[in-house]
Amino acid sequence: MFVSNHMKRQVITIDPNASVFEAQQLMAEKQVRHLPIVDAENKLVAIVTDRDIRSAMPYSLLKDSENVEEKANLGNLKVKDIMTVNPKSISVMDTIQDALLLIQKYRVGAFPVVNEKKELMGVLSVRDLLSSFINVLNINEPGTLICVLVEEKVGQLKKIVDAITEEGISFGSVLVNRHWESDKRAVFIYLLTNNVVRVKKKMTALGFSLLDPMSWYIDNITQKK
Numbered sequence: 001m002f003v004s005n006h007m008k009r010q011v012i013t014i015d016p017n018a019s020v021f022e023a024q025q026l027m028a029e030k031q032v033r034h035l036p037i038v039d040a041e042n043k044l045v046a047i048v049t050d051r052d053i054r055s056a057m058p059y060s061l062l063k064d065s066e067n068v069e070e071k072a073n074l075g076n077l078k079v080k081d082i083m084t085v086n087p088k089s090i091s092v093m094d095t096i097q098d099a100l101l102l103i104q105k106y107r108v109g110a111f112p113v114v115n116e117k118k119e120l121m122g123v124l125s126v127r128d129l130l131s132s133f134i135n136v137l138n139i140n141e142p143g144t145l146i147c148v149l150v151e152e153k154v155g156q157l158k159k160i161v162d163a164i165t166e167e168g169i170s171f172g173s174v175l176v177n178r179h180w181e182s183d184k185r186a187v188f189i190y191l192l193t194n195n196v197v198r199v200k201k202k203m204t205a206l207g208f209s210l211l212d213p214m215s216w217y218i219d220n221i222t223q224k225k
Contacts, residue, residue: 003099004092006132007113007122013038016080023079024053034110036120037083043118046083056082089114092121096132099124138172143192149209152185160187163202169193188213
């Protein structure tokens, strides 16, 4: 799952000499929160975000666009005065998993996407990532999530998959997560059905423990504290 398959390719850019008011208006008009700045060769040089604009402009001005006096005082403020030069970017060959980890690490809402020549190819936002994972996990389709606790040894996942396949039920997705017990794993299975009674009975008959997904999540957080 490469970034290039999920990014927005039609990127709205802005001139560094544009006013902050122009940047604010452009963001509102195009419904974006990030405006990359490129040079004559389309190479990424900077970025300005809605957060930059909010930090640079008084709240009263952001709230009241008719505040002529304050507008006049900030009329000379340009994008180049508040933009971030040499911003963090990701490659078109990175995966969406890479992007997710980087967004969490740097606490940003989007990344410009560049090629090997540092040319701007697109933008990948948190919203794009969410859409990607929704599609990958198939959770946009009706179904049921079950959580099975298994021992960490070869063949456990195959037993689960075989048992569910025998019931003629389609899989939405399967995720395996670490458990606070080092010799256990929590297997989250999203099944494209609302009738999972027989599946749960089979899991129990095979010796697996069933966990409530929400309870597992809360317990996992508690164990990490």
